[in-house]
Amino acid sequence: MTILQPFKTEIDLKTGVFTPETGIIKRYLSQMRSMFADTDAVERILADEGDRLLYEVYVTKLPEEAGQILHCTTIIHPGKIGSEFHMTKGHYHARREEGEVYLGLSGDGCLVMQTQEGATDVQFMKPGTAAYVPPYWAHRTVNIGEAPFVFFAAWAGDAGHDYGTIERDGFRKLIVDAGGRVEVTDNPKYR
Numbered sequence: 519m520t521i522l523q524p525f526k527t528e529i530d531l532k533t534g535v536f537t538p539e540t541g542i543i544k545r546y547l548s549q550m551r552s553m554f555a556d557t558d559a560v561e562r563i564l565a566d567e568g569d570r571l572l573y574e575v576y577v578t579k580l581p582e583e584a585g586q587i588l589h590c591t592t593i594i595h596p597g598k599i600g601s602e603f604h605m606t607k608g609h610y611h612a613r614r615e616e617g618e619v620y621l622g623l624s625g626d627g628c629l630v631m632q633t634q635e636g637a638t639d640v641q642f643m644k645p646g647t648a649a650y651v652p653p654y655w656a657h658r659t660v661n662i663g664e665a666p667f668v669f670f671a672a673w674a675g676d677a678g679h680d681y682g683t684i685e686r687d688g689f690r691k692l693i694v695d696a697g698g699r700v701e702v703t704d705n706p707k708y709r
Contacts, residue, residue: 519585527578531645532624534591534668536576543575547599550607552685555692555707556600563599571595572604573661586675593668594627594661601694608658608689610634612678615653621670622647626663628700630691631655634683638690640702643669656684660693662700 528537547570551560563570577590597604608630611618620629622643629641629649633656641649642662651657661667687709694701 519583520581522580522586529591529623529670532668533666534574534576534593534623534670536578536591539576541577541579543577544571545573545575545607546571553605553607553688554599554602555705556602559600570597572597573606580675582675582678584674584676587672588675588677589670589672591623591668591670592659593666594625594659595666596625596661596664598695601696603660603662603693603695603700605630605660605693606658607681608656608684610656610680610683611653611673612680613674613676616674616677617653618651618657618671618673618677620647620649620651620659622649623668623670625661625665625667627667627669628660628662628693630658630660630689630693630702632690636690640691640693643667656689658684658689662693 554560573594575590575592580586580588594604622645624645627643631639688707690708692703692705
């Protein structure tokens with residue numbers, strides 16, 4: 519295991535921005551075009567507006583190895599693709615036996631989870647909500663509000679990420695705007 523010096527990071531609880539700045543991952547609609555159920559809406563937005571920034575992740579630069587605790591903040595910008603709210607790609611951990619903890623910092627969102635055996639769960643989040651992702655559960659977050667949804671996450675350094683399974687199969691549940699109310703519905707594209 520890599521021996522590190524102790525350090526601290528200041529986090530703006532409203533915006534999720536780290537100081538000092540660390541690694542930043544930005545995900546755009548073009549990178550997630552197959553994740554949304556309404557492919558016509560995706561193509562229309564890309565043609566009319568250009569590429570839309572969906573979310574940003576501020577990550578600490580730590581070795582991805584046993585013993586480390588990786589952590590980040592994620593900012594999901596408000597908006598919809600068709601009736602589906604902006605969301606993260608979602609993933610399983612490469613080491614399925616590892617869990618994760620999320621803490622809502624600002625805005626409103628939800629954590630969508632599923633197991634490979636077919637169980638699903640949705641936890642609604644707001645500032646101060648701590649949500650636990652147990653081992654073996656894939657997870658994705660969704661912004662269901664009008665402001666950015668910002669949360670803090672921490673997980674085992676050697677957990678890894680399996681985005682490929684979600685890219686191939688999708689999530690069983692979608693979070694959509696059903697006439698001004700948030701609804702959890704089946705994903706017609708789920709395999």
